[in-house]
Amino acid sequence: MPTNLSALLPSLMLSLAALASACKSIPNPMSTKPPASLPPAAAFGKTKAGESATVWTLKNSRGLIAKVTDYGATLVELHVPDKAGKLADVVLGFGDVAGYEGGDNQYFGCTTGRVCNRIAKGKFTLNGKEYTLAINNDPNHLHGGKERSLSKVMWRGAPYETRRGKELVEQGVVFTYTSPAGEEGYPGTLLVTVTIALTRESELRMDYEARLQDAAPGDATPINLTNHAYFNLAGAGSATVLDHLLKLEADQYTPTDDTLIPTGELKPVKGSELDFGKPHRIGDRIPADTTPWKGYDHNFVVNGKAGEMRLAATVKDPASGRVMEIHTREPGIQFYTGNFLKGQTGKGGKTYPHRSAICLETQHFPDSVNQPKFPSTIYKEGQTYRTSTIHKFRAE
Numbered sequence: 338m339p340t341n342l343s344a345l346l347p348s349l350m351l352s353l354a355a356l357a358s359a360c361k362s363i364p365n366p367m368s369t370k371p372p373a374s375l376p377p378a379a380a381f382g383k384t385k386a387g388e389s390a391t392v393w394t395l396k397n398s399r400g401l402i403a404k405v406t407d408y409g410a411t412l413v414e415l416h417v418p419d420k421a422g423k424l425a426d427v428v429l430g431f432g433d434v435a436g437y438e439g440g441d442n443q444y445f446g447c448t449t450g451r452v453c454n455r456i457a458k459g460k461f462t463l464n465g466k467e468y469t470l471a472i473n474n475d476p477n478h479l480h481g482g483k484e485r486s487l488s489k490v491m492w493r494g495a496p497y498e499t500r501r502g503k504e505l506v507e508q509g510v511v512f513t514y515t516s517p518a519g520e521e522g523y524p525g526t527l528l529v530t531v532t533i534a535l536t537r538e539s540e541l542r543m544d545y546e547a548r549l550q551d552a553a554p555g556d557a558t559p560i561n562l563t564n565h566a567y568f569n570l571a572g573a574g575s576a577t578v579l580d581h582l583l584k585l586e587a588d589q590y591t592p593t594d595d596t597l598i599p600t601g602e603l604k605p606v607k608g609s610e611l612d613f614g615k616p617h618r619i620g621d622r623i624p625a626d627t628t629p630w631k632g633y634d635h636n637f638v639v640n641g642k643a644g645e646m647r648l649a650a651t652v653k654d655p656a657s658g659r660v661m662e663i664h665t666r667e668p669g670i671q672f673y674t675g676n677f678l679k680g681q682t683g684k685g686g687k688t689y690p691h692r693s694a695i696c697l698e699t700q701h702f703p704d705s706v707n708q709p710k711f712p713s714t715i716y717k718e719g720q721t722y723r724t725s726t727i728h729k730f731r732a733e
């Protein structure tokens with residue numbers, strides 16, 4: 338298959354999945370039994386509501402393995418080789434859907450939305466109407482809400498793969514979910530698609546698409562999607578991430594009040610503990626537990642042009658040699674050091690102590706819906722939200 342065609346394939350699958358869900362009379366090509374070579378599916382337990390969850394295994398020719406589930410369109414496992422070729426699972430998570438539904442899940446690996454991060458006091462006004470959302474991070478709204486955020490619902494998963502001749506180009510799952518109008522207080526019925534793919538270039542790629550459905554002209558809704566993977570490049574369950582080295586392509590950040598709501602300004606990082614212009618050991622200057630953010634929990638303004646794919650962050654675990662680069666089209670990236678991890682037990686009986694993982698959540702800035710100077714998160718009827726983030730791995 339020519340390069341341009343195979344590159345187009347994932348978006349073709351996206352359109353097919355969206356078309357099938359929009360038009361019930363057209364049979365959904367994803368619902369037929371996949372050929373044996375597609376990413377294999379396995380049962381992942383039942384939700385409290387009795388829905389059966391599925392987990393798919395994605396592989397690439399360089400030894401990377403990822404597992405993704407339809408509950409919350411979640412990244413469950415990610416096995417990456419170190420400099421000696423030894424694999425370790427570098428993301429936090431649970432062994433079944435019950436773990437993800439339980440109180441120990443702090444958004445591990447999930448698709449986060451409809452609006453990720455915080456909305457001040459859970460309120461915003463759109464088209465002259467005030468909307469009130471759940472306060473689940475007192476006094477603010479966090480990560481799309483309490484019960485039916487995108488991280489807590491069952492998506493529909495359609496596995497696919499792209500080959501050039503015999504060579505495997507990528508394997509992935511296209512997840513789709515239709516969020517009804519008013520779900521978690523957000524306006525409009527929203528059709529959301531997230532593709533999670535593992536490529537032959539050792540990239541974990543996430544492509545997002547969303548748009549209002551059955552909306553009237555002028556209808557609008559806020560959208561801000563991310564993935565909330567917690568990484569420890571020494572292997573999930575390792576004691577800390579304080580020895581990881583981090584470089585951020587960000588000259589500015591968005592300062593906040595004590596409840597982590599941006600003040601609206603952009604401030605230079607230069608000379609402060611937020612300056613990762615050159616690689617720094619995370620533990621060297623980490624803010625104390627007594628600060629309002631209890632470690633790093635800051636939104637950085639990614640240098641360069643939002644909308645264009647560019648490098649945002651590079652993380653290295655010096656002991657294993659694993660390196661992760663994050664490339665994104667988003668204007669911001671939330672750097673969070675797992676300050677609220679509480680020693681819960683995850684996959685394979687491993688425990689996740691305080692600061693034993695980092696999150697680097699690519700996003701529009703927190704509380705954008707109430708901040709006229711920030712890049713807009715409002716999408717109108719007829720507009721399509723599209724963004725992508727790539728996690729690229731190597732060992733050195």
Ligand code: GLA
Nearest residue numbers: 443444479634671673677696
């Ligand atoms: C984000 C937030 C943090 C915290 C985590 C989830 O990173 O910025 O403050 O809420 O999610 O625990």
